[in-house]
Amino acid sequence: MEASTQAQSRGRTMRRLEPAAIAGVMSREVANFRTYWKGTTFSSVLEPLVYLLAFGLGLSATLVDEVNGIPYIQFVGTGMVATAVIFSSALPAMFGTFVKHRFQNTYEAILAAPVDVEELVSAEMLWIGTRSVVTFFWGLDPEPGMLLTPLFAFVTALGFAGFGVAMAATVAKIDQFNYVTALFVTPLFLVAGTFFPIEGLPEGFQIVAQVNPLHQLVELVRGGAFGFEWQDLLRFAFLVVFAVATWRVAIHQMRKRLID
Amino acid sequence: MAAIELRNVVKTFGPITAVDGLDLNVPEGICLGLLGPNGAGKSTTMRLLTGQAVADSGDLHVLGHELPAQSKPARAEMGVVPQLDNLDVDVTVEDNLAVYARLYRVKDVGAAVDRCLDLARLRDRRRDAVDKLSGGMRRRLLLARGLVHEPRLVLLDEPTVGLDPQIRTELWTLIGDLKSRGTTILMSTHYIEEAERLADEVAVMHRGKIISRGRPADLISEHAGRQTAEVYAPPQRLTELRVSAEAAGLKVRPAGPAIAIVGSEQARDGAVPEDAVVRAATLEDVFVLLTGEEAE
Ligand SMILES: Nc1ncnc2c1ncn2[C@@H]1O[C@H](COP(=O)(O)OP(=O)(O)O)[C@@H](O)[C@H]1O
Numbered sequence: 001m002e003a004s005t006q007a008q009s010r011g012r013t014m015r016r017l018e019p020a021a022i023a024g025v026m027s028r029e030v031a032n033f034r035t036y037w038k039g040t041t042f043s044s045v046l047e048p049l050v051y052l053l054a055f056g057l058g059l060s061a062t063l064v065d066e067v068n069g070i071p072y073i074q075f076v077g078t079g080m081v082a083t084a085v086i087f088s089s090a091l092p093a094m095f096g097t098f099v100k101h102r103f104q105n106t107y108e109a110i111l112a113a114p115v116d117v118e119e120l121v122s123a124e125m126l127w128i129g130t131r132s133v134v135t136f137f138w139g140l141d142p143e144p145g146m147l148l149t150p151l152f153a154f155v156t157a158l159g160f161a162g163f164g165v166a167m168a169a170t171v172a173k174i175d176q177f178n179y180v181t182a183l184f185v186t187p188l189f190l191v192a193g194t195f196f197p198i199e200g201l202p203e204g205f206q207i208v209a210q211v212n213p214l215h216q217l218v219e220l221v222r223g224g225a226f227g228f229e230w231q232d233l234l235r236f237a238f239l240v241v242f243a244v245a246t247w248r249v250a251i252h253q254m255r256k257r258l259i260d
Numbered sequence: 261m262a263a264i265e266l267r268n269v270v271k272t273f274g275p276i277t278a279v280d281g282l283d284l285n286v287p288e289g290i291c292l293g294l295l296g297p298n299g300a301g302k303s304t305t306m307r308l309l310t311g312q313a314v315a316d317s318g319d320l321h322v323l324g325h326e327l328p329a330q331s332k333p334a335r336a337e338m339g340v341v342p343q344l345d346n347l348d349v350d351v352t353v354e355d356n357l358a359v360y361a362r363l364y365r366v367k368d369v370g371a372a373v374d375r376c377l378d379l380a381r382l383r384d385r386r387r388d389a390v391d392k393l394s395g396g397m398r399r400r401l402l403l404a405r406g407l408v409h410e411p412r413l414v415l416l417d418e419p420t421v422g423l424d425p426q427i428r429t430e431l432w433t434l435i436g437d438l439k440s441r442g443t444t445i446l447m448s449t450h451y452i453e454e455a456e457r458l459a460d461e462v463a464v465m466h467r468g469k470i471i472s473r474g475r476p477a478d479l480i481s482e483h484a485g486r487q488t489a490e491v492y493a494p495p496q497r498l499t500e501l502r503v504s505a506e507a508a509g510l511k512v513r514p515a516g517p518a519i520a521i522v523g524s525e526q527a528r529d530g531a532v533p534e535d536a537v538v539r540a541a542t543l544e545d546v547f548v549l550l551t552g553e554e555a556e
C-alpha cells in the first residue's frame with residue numbers, strides 16, 4: 001500500500017511536456033549540430049543568395065523594374081527570406097526524422113528514457129524552428145520593421161517542421177519523399193509570391209496561395225519591410241494555427257510509428 | 261515488492277501473438293536470464309516494459325509503477341541497453357553520455373559522465389568522436405550510457421548478440437560488475453553460455469510464454485537429469501538409436517551431427533551404446549528439450 005502511494009506521488013511529479021525532457025532532446029541536436037553546422041549553414045545562406053542573384057538581378061535588369069511600387073530586387077529579397085524557411089525546416093525535418101528513426105534507432109533509445117513522443121516531437125520541432133531562423137537571419141539587417149520577421153519565420157518554420165516530421169512518420173520508404181517534395185514543397189515554394197505577385201496568377205492558384213503558409217509569411221515579411229496592413233494580423237493567426245495543427249498531426253503520426 | 265511483475269500479459273501484432281499470457285516476476289537484486297529462441301517474444305517483452313509497446317491485456321508493474329499509465333516514472337528509474345548500437349557516431353564520447361544524463365534528469369551531469377567514463381574505461385577517449393572507437397569500446401559505451409543515472413533496474417536485450425567472442429567476454433565482465441553491485445537485471449538472450457554465466461535464475465521463453473523457470477542447476481536436474489550421452493554416427497544408425505532410446509523411456513535431442521541421450525544415468529544396459537561420450541547434463545540440453553530449437 002505504502003509502495004503504491006509512493007509510486008503514485010512519483011507519477012504525479014512527471015507531467016506532460018516537461019521542459020527538462022524537451023531540453024534534453026534538444027541538447028542531443030545541439031551536440032550533433034556542432035559536428036555538421038558549417039556545411040548546413042553554408043548551403044542555407046548560399047541557396048537563397050543564388051536565387052536572389054538569378055531572379056532579382058537577372059529579371060530586374062531585363063524585364064521587371066518594380067512590383068506594386070517596390071523595387072524588384074527588394075521584392076524578391078523579402079520573398080526569399082520567407083521561402084528560405086521552408087527549405088531549412090520541412091526538408092531537415094523530413095530527412096532528419098526518417099534517418100534518426102529508421103537508420104540510427106535514435107528514438108528507440110530516447111523513448112526508453114523518461115521522454116514521451118509528445119516531448120520528443122515538440123523538441124525536434126523547436127530545434128528545427130530555432131535553427132532555421134538563426135542560421136538564416138544572422139545576416140539580416142536589424143531594421144525596426146524587420147524585428148518581427150524572425151518571429152514570423154520561427155512560427156512558420158515550426159509549422160513546416162511539424163509537416164516534415166509527420167511526413168517522415170507516414171512514408172514507408174525514403175524515396176517517397178520525392179512525391180512529398182513534388183506535391184507539396186515545390187508548389188508551395190513556387191506559389192508563395194516570392195518571385196512574382198500572385199495577383200497575376202489564375203484564380204485557382206490564387207486560392208491555393210491563400211492557404212499556403214509560405215505566402216502568408218512572404219506577405220508578413222514584406223509588411224515588416226514596407227509597412228503592415230490590418231490583414232497581417234489574420235495572416236499571423238493563420239501561421240499559428242498551421243503550426244499547432246502540424247504539431248498535433250506530427251505527434252499522432254509519430255506515436256503510431258514509435259509505439260506498438 | 262518485486263522489481264518486475266507481469267501477470268497474464270498478451271501482446272499481438274495482427275495475426276501474430278508475440279506475448280501470450282506471460283507471467284513474469286523478477287525479485288529485486290537478481291539477474292534473471294530470459295532465455296529463448298528467435299521470435300520467442302523477448303524483445304516485445306522488453307518493449308512492453310519501456311512503454312514502447314502497449315499490452316492488449318494483463319497487469320504490468322515495474323518498480324511499483326503500473327504500466328502503461330505510469331511508464332514515464334518507471335523509465336526514469338530503469339536503465340535500458342539496446343541490442344543495436346544507437347550511439348551518435350559523430351558526437352564525442354562524453355557528449356553522448358551527457359545527453360543521456362540530461363534525458364534522465366541527472367543533477368550533476370559532469371560527475372555522471374566521469375563515472376560512466378571510468379566504468380567503460382574510456383576516460384582517455386572522452387573527447388573522441390564515437391566513430392573513432394573500436395567495436396568493443398563502443399559496446400562498453402553503450403552499456404555505460406544505460407547506467408548514466410545509476411538505475412535500480414537494468415534491461416539488457418540480447419546484449420552481446422552478433423559480437424565477436426572477445427568483446428562478448430569484456431561485456432560479461434561489466435555485466436558481472438553490475439550484478440555484484442546489487443542492481444536488478446533482466447537480460448534476454450538466446451546464448452546458453454551467457455545465461456549460464458550471468459543469470460541467477462533462468463526463465464525459458466517459448467512462443468510468448470515462460471515454459472520453465474529456476475536456477476540453472478535446478479532446471480538441469482529437473483528436465484535433464486545428471487548425465488547426457490552424445491553419440492556420433494551415420495544418420496541411419498542415429499535414427500535406430502533414437503528409436504530404441506525413446507522406447508526405453510529416455511529423452512533424445514538433436515545435437516548438430518550427433519544425438520544427445522538425456523538423463524543417460526537412468527538408462528538400462530544397452531540403451532546407450534558403448535561408443536557414446538558421456539558428459540554432465542547442461543542448460544543447453546534443457547533448452548533444446550523444452551523449445552525444440554537447436555541452441556547457439
Ligand atoms: N512491430 C512488430 N510488428 C509485427 N510483428 C512483430 C513486431 N515485433 C515483433 N513481432 C513479431 O513478434 C514475434 C516475437 O518477436 P520478438 O519479441 O522480437 O522475439 P525475440 O526478441 O524473442 O526474437 C515474432 O514473430 C516477431 O516477428
Ligand SMILES: [Mg+2]
Binds near residue numbers: 302303304418
Ligand atoms: Mg529480440
